[in-house]
Amino acid sequence: MTTLGIRNPRTGREDYSITLPEAHELARRCAELRAKQSAWSALGVAGRSIVLQRWKEELSQAREPLIQAVTTDTGRLGESVLELEGVLGTIERWCQQAPLSYVEERKPSQVVPFIQISSDYVPHQLVGIISPWNFPLLLSLIDAIPALLAGCAVLIKPSEVTPRFVAPLLETIARVPELRDVFYVQVGDGTTGATLIEYVDALCFTGSVANGRKVAEATARRFIPAFLELGGKDPAIVLPSTDLERATTALLWGSVVNTGQSCQSIERIYVARTIFDEFVARLVEKARQLKLAYPEYTSGQIGPIMAVRQAGTIERHLRDAVEKGARIHCGGAIETHGGGLWCLPTVLTNVKHTMLNMSEESFGPLLPVMAFDTLEEAISLANDSLYGLSASVFAGSAEEAEAVAHHLEAGAVSINDVSLTAFVHDGEEHSFKYSGLGGSRMGPAAIKRFLRTRALLTNPGINDPWWFPFPAPSQQ
Missing domain, CATH: 3.40.605.10 (Aldehyde Dehydrogenase; Chain A, domain 1)
Structure with missing residues (x-):
């Protein structure tokens, strides 16, 4: 026994x-x-x-x-x-x-x-x-x-x-x-x-x-x-016509809820270059307002990393990103409090697809943000993954976002929202790729x-x- x-x-x-x-x-x-x-x-x-x-x-x-x-x-x-x-x-x-x-x-x-x-x-x-x-x-x-x-x-x-x-x-x-x-x-x-x-x-x-x-x-x-x-490495595409207040709030939540420990977490964010700086500024401002749920469960919004092995993956992804030139705007480290392992919401820019945090599943509260110049480039970047679980598209209208969604290699696409399959279980979907x-x-x-x-x-x-x-x- x-x-x-x-x-x-x-x-x-x-x-x-x-x-x-x-x-x-x-x-x-x-x-x-x-x-x-x-x-x-x-x-x-x-x-x-x-x-x-x-x-x-x-x-x-x-x-x-x-x-x-x-x-x-x-x-x-x-x-x-x-x-x-x-x-x-x-x-x-x-x-x-x-x-x-x-x-x-x-x-x-x-x-x-x-x-x-x-x-x-x-x-x-x-x-x-x-x-x-x-x-x-x-x-x-x-x-x-x-x-x-x-x-x-x-x-x-x-x-x-x-x-x-x-x-x-x-x-x-x-x-x-x-x-x-x-x-x-x-x-x-x-x-x-x-x-x-x-x-x-x-x-x-x-x-x-x-x-x-x-x-x-x-x-x-x-x-x-x-x-x-x-697994998933869910992308989000943010078009120039997007309501940035809505998009930044939604994408922050979709990336860090349950400390990012969800296969449907947003793990890659592609933003039109014309709105990139403003998007990042708003996202970082909101991310910094979130706190660890420590010492009490109600002390904040971000719970601990549940598995020790996952903390090692997050740490490896962060180290690789910094070594390859990424910029960390907030968060960025595994912290130890009360014996538990924690990570604050981490916004990264200057990211590229050769980095682990853009190719492997991080399963943590990491938000890498990358600029694109054309819609074709955004779709290509979003589809450049071994994974195809789900995705999100934000635009000024549902019609504009849906037109992009039809080109994404993912089993479910949330339109002007994130991770909807976590709550909406009556829409049939099939996982793509791995x-x-x-x-x-x-x-x-x-x-x-x-x-x-x-x-x-x-x-x-x-x-x-x-x-x-x-x-x-x-x-x-």
Whole structure:
């Protein structure tokens, strides 16, 4: 039995621990969930919706311990409250949306008109989910909820960086017997996640490109579907007609909310040269007004860096940028307070694409700003990335911004706003390039990822047979 110490992001001390499961324990848990899945599927989508609504009530009743656990896990408060609210809203939305995914239609074949075609939807028996540390509660459940409504059993392996929320979450699940039989959250480390792939029928993963590649290879060897939501290096384009007051406020928020620890954070800002100086001046002025959420959660807006390894990445990106000629206007360093690691909003100019902070995912509150002269140049710079998760365009009108958005290699583009997919989950989108693989986790199509479609082709027997004639003609 192996125990893993868990670091507190605000104090730097290990004040919590988890016990890693043995492979045979994980196998047994998966087998138990799988054995109950058929009864869960037999409830029908209406019956499963009723069960999830009961669970939603349990989550609401457990609001205080859940928020406290997520807050301790992440070191920030406001976003933790939003995580729980987001989960409750997701359950409600999917309970309304899921029945529409099961509408059956019988129609004639266009090739052989007297053959009737209908569909049957078969859920994957057991779905595995490997979730990240930056939004531990929300991103554990964002795929689990539609999978459960689709009729699948689900096992989640959350990040070992932020596992404190698991205990109160499991208590809410335990109070709903039908759900308890088919839904479990298993703490563990990377080895646990790798082992999980061997026992499931489909796998959802949210995390880095490097780990996503390993997941894709492992699931491919098993011939099971993988739905990967990976990194981002989201660009924003600011056109000359933009309302600078609005754009600078939005882009600052989109870059530093959750301390920039989001795949949808704005990580590159391209501004028309004619408004560049004024844009930077306003952005720096606003960035300097933001404070660290220390010593109290409410002391400021910027929480700690949750993972020690991420602080190293941010520090490396800053050092590389300065060595290559970037200018830092504010912030610019990893700070230690109370044992935790912190970074104030950092605006950089004189940046170029040879710098790490313009090519690799920083996952921190860094705002590199680069000037462009032509619209074609701006689009080319925005698309010059291995990533294609999302983007933003700011202009004087929605029409002008949308015209640019059609040229961006990204799965979602926020128009005159930022990171809207963090809140608006009903617009279907697909990740471009190395930002992901598989069907959309947004929009009505998201539930179809967990359903296999079986075609039923019916001959009603009202036409002459079209097979070889019997008896066979006598041979001469």
